[in-house]
Amino acid sequence: MIEVRDIRKTFRIPVVKEGAFSGVRSLFSREYREKTAVQDISFRIRKGDFVGYIGPNGAGKSTTIKMLTGILHPTSGEVLIHGQSPQKNRRHVVRNLGVVFGQRCQLWWDLPVKDSYDILAAMYRIEPEFKERQLGMMRELLGLDEFMATPVRKLSLGQRMRADLAASMLHNPDILFLDEPTIGLDVIAKKNIRGFLKSLNKDFGKTILLTTHDMDDIEQLCERVMVINHGALAYDGSIPELRERIGLPSVIRVTYRGAMQVPSDITANGDMVRLPFTIEEQNGDSLTIHCNRRETTAMDVLRILNQWGDVDDVHMEEPDFEEIIHRIY
């Protein structure tokens, strides 16, 4: 349903020269340098997928989303949404798209939220009954009644984001492109937005592409994650596969009831090569070990640890997702 074939975006940026009046001179300068923001990216997103699109600042995420929505034209390559190009058939394609740029508000600053919805409905030729039905559906999910009559400029950041999300859903699009919809929100507001997005995907079958710097958003919402770095796709797959590929160690802490006996040939000379894990700390009746899930399973590890004493308690920590992502960046 969304097909992206080898899209590339190169910007021409005027070169600003050093020296006095350089700013003025560069106005007349014809020198440019090229910046490739997105380099030959391809992917497909199926109906009902919830995909995270992540990468460091300046990686090319917003530029990709702008090409997907038809705001920008790719320098080369092609985007097809339901088989249509958003560049060539913008009017037709946007009927099926909802877009939220978390850093920008699509509502009218001085008007009550409700009036903004009326204007958007008129602009996009949405029938009043249809708009009311959509708002009715979202009223409870987004708690719209709390601020319908409030001017947008008086909304809290969390309320504004909820109002913005409702606006993007007024025409009931199949596909949502969300660029940092949880930016700057507190824990509770993030939780509300995540709940809403989860419901849109699971209960209403919406296809969602989500850009965010919040790895909790990704872990809690997305089945699939695409990582973009320096304009190129560095990873496209599931989160468990990504964990496995990066192979950071899982930490297991074991407490024994009474004595424990670590075989001496393992601890001698720090020679632990025969174990499928490393002993990081041995302290009285407890052990902390690191194991790599690519090389062994938790069951195998526990089987060995069980031979060393009477296990009382086991605590496992998966590698932190944020840390995994930093490894890719």
Ligand SMILES: Nc1ncnc2c1ncn2[C@@H]1O[C@H](COP(=O)(O)OP(=O)(O)OP(=O)(O)O)[C@@H](O)[C@H]1O
């Ligand atoms: N209109 C433009 N003209 C020139 N360069 C641009 C333009 N838009 C984006 N760029 C450059 O393209 C690169 C990618 O920018 P983009 O906004 O897509 O990154 P991003 O991944 O969304 O970053 P962030 O996480 O900071 O929002 C950056 O180096 C940026 O400076």
